[in-house]
Amino acid sequence: MKNDTEIFRADADLVSQALQEYIDQSRAKEAPVITQKPGEYLAELLQLDDLVTGGGLTGDRLKQFLGDYLANTTRLHHPGYLAHQVATSHPTGALGAFIDATTNNPMAINEMGPAAASIEYFMVNWMLKKVGWTTVPTPRQLDPASDHAAGVLTHGGSLANLTALLAARSAMVPDFWQEGNPGNLVVLVPEQSHYSMKRSVAILGIGEKNCLSLPADKDGRVLADKIPALIDQLTADGKRVIALVANACGTAAGLYDPLPEIAQVCRAYNIWLHVDAAHGGGALVSEKYRYLVKGIEQADSIIWDAHKMLRTPSVCAAVLVRNHRHLDQAFAQEASYLFHKKDQPGFDFMSRTVECTKAGLGLRLFMTLAAMGERGLEDHVNHLIDMAKQAAVYIAKQNDFEVAIPPETNILCFRTTRHNGEYDNEDIQLEIRRRLLEKGDFFISTTLYRGNRWLRLVFMNPVVTLEDIEELIAEIRQIKASL
Numbered sequence: 332m333k334n335d336t337e338i339f340r341a342d343a344d345l346v347s348q349a350l351q352e353y354i355d356q357s358r359a360k361e362a363p364v365i366t367q368k369p370g371e372y373l374a375e376l377l378q379l380d381d382l383v384t385g386g387g388l389t390g391d392r393l394k395q396f397l398g399d400y401l402a403n404t405t406r407l408h409h410p411g412y413l414a415h416q417v418a419t420s421h422p423t424g425a426l427g428a429f430i431d432a433t434t435n436n437p438m439a440i441n442e443m444g445p446a447a448a449s450i451e452y453f454m455v456n457w458m459l460k461k462v463g464w465t466t467v468p469t470p471r472q473l474d475p476a477s478d479h480a481a482g483v484l485t486h487g488g489s490l491a492n493l494t495a496l497l498a499a500r501s502a503m504v505p506d507f508w509q510e511g512n513p514g515n516l517v518v519l520v521p522e523q524s525h526y527s528m529k530r531s532v533a534i535l536g537i538g539e540k541n542c543l544s545l546p547a548d549k550d551g552r553v554l555a556d557k558i559p560a561l562i563d564q565l566t567a568d569g570k571r572v573i574a575l576v577a578n579a580c581g582t583a584a585g586l587y588d589p590l591p592e593i594a595q596v597c598r599a600y601n602i603w604l605h606v607d608a609a610h611g612g613g614a615l616v617s618e619k620y621r622y623l624v625k626g627i628e629q630a631d632s633i634i635w636d637a638h639k640m641l642r643t644p645s646v647c648a649a650v651l652v653r654n655h656r657h658l659d660q661a662f663a664q665e666a667s668y669l670f671h672k673k674d675q676p677g678f679d680f681m682s683r684t685v686e687c688t689k690a691g692l693g694l695r696l697f698m699t700l701a702a703m704g705e706r707g708l709e710d711h712v713n714h715l716i717d718m719a720k721q722a723a724v725y726i727a728k729q730n731d732f733e734v735a736i737p738p739e740t741n742i743l744c745f746r747t748t749r750h751n752g753e754y755d756n757e758d759i760q761l762e763i764r765r766r767l768l769e770k771g772d773f774f775i776s777t778t779l780y781r782g783n784r785w786l787r788l789v790f791m792n793p794v795v796t797l798e799d800i801e802e803l804i805a806e807i808r809q810i811k812a813s814l
């Protein structure tokens with residue numbers, strides 16, 4: 332009779348072998364990139380009821396379960412995966428998630444995971460250096476007199492955005508925490524901002540109607556020189572603009588807002604500048620594409636998801652602030668059983684995050700980076716962006732397709748047109764996507780951009796080639812011919 336750690340060892344071998352086959356099979360396109368079976372059918376197939384009631388998920392039973400589970404996943408390692416901004420995870424990074432789950436060290440307080448907390452401290456500093464900010468000087472002491480930067484890892488960019496706007500609210504309206512909303516606060520966001528931005532403003536009690544759109548050019552980029560007039564008008568109406576958000580880059584078409592010009596306006600009006608670099612922060616690791624985020628260091632806060640362009644398994648997001656005090660003071664609260672003076676060798680992140688029990692997210696990023704090396708990661712980011720640019724050139728040459736705008740990063744919007752140059756309507760684009768997914772060779776997304784529906788490719792997978800895009804275009808043509 333095996334004891335539980337022997338069972339663990341045997342089952343882990345079984346799981347790792349199955350996952351290796353899964354990745355190889357996905358890369359070789361030997362299974363569909365996506366299948367969408369009804370939930371009830373899957374619950375039955377996976378024998379969820381049986382297993383929950385009777386237990387026994389080990390050995391052959393585990394093998395059976397895992398086979399059925401993997402057959403019904405969306406395969407991010409498949410070259411046809413071109414849909415959403417989620418990394419095709421690095422296998423070594425995935426081991427980081429496995430180690431973290433097994434040790435289960437919720438490291439937001441140092442005593443619950445010194446190694447994990449040190450890695451988070453190290454990775455936050457690595458990110459701060461990429462931004463060009465001063466790093467946190469010692470893990471032991473925060474110098475209240477120093478203006479160094481700081482950060483914390485969160486479970487996703489949406490929570491990171493909420494945390495950044497909380498820091499903004501607390502810096503700009505310190506009484507808000509105790510007294511509530513004075514009633515005249517406004518946050519300005521790009522037209523194309525991620526939905527988590529409006530949600531954050533609403534959750535923070537500022538009111539969704541006080542989350543207003545910034546002026547934009549015809550492509551949707553923020554027009555910095557039109558912002559002063561908007562702020563002046565709002566001020567004349569008795570409003571107070573406390574924070575302004577810029578995209579680096581936007582979700583729909585991946586466009587970067589002009590950060591230096593926006594930062595100048597924020598400085599002139601003493602407004603907090605938050606840069607949402609959840610996706611486009613990847614450019615920070617690339618010498619070739621660093622220019623896209625020029626001026627980001629002038630922000631007051633930034634978010635950056637490692638689980639997007641950095642090949643890190645979900646989730647691992649960072650909220651970074653130029654001045655550590657703004658994060659340290661954002662949560663003006665005490666929990667006596669956690670926050671008390673103690674002699675410890677490492678750093679507590681607890682006071683900087685919404686979360687109490689928090690996974691050791693830094694390990695996923697660290698192990699991805701440690702496997703690839705900085706140069707490897709840079710090559711990866713360059714490859715993703717280069718691929719989108721090459722695909723755009725290829726698609727633009729086809730006389731029955733149109734590219735929305737030359738891509739700045741690894742997001743590409745395009746649509747089918749008729750030979751007279753007219754574009755096919757929204758229903759046709761949606762039907763094309765539906766049939767592509769049904770067939771299972773390609774998984775793409777769609778988006779509304781400049782008021783129209785576009786097919787959308789997000790290049791996240793290191794194994795995608797231009798040949799895959801040529802096959803995609805051929806398949807779309809076939810589908811269109813059959814409509």
Ligand SMILES: Cc1ncc(COP(=O)(O)O)c(C=O)c1O
Nearest residue numbers: 416487488489525582607609610
């Ligand atoms: C610009 C931007 N900000 C924030 C988010 C939210 O990040 P997460 O999905 O990690 O919550 C996304 C997600 O796609 C995004 O594109």
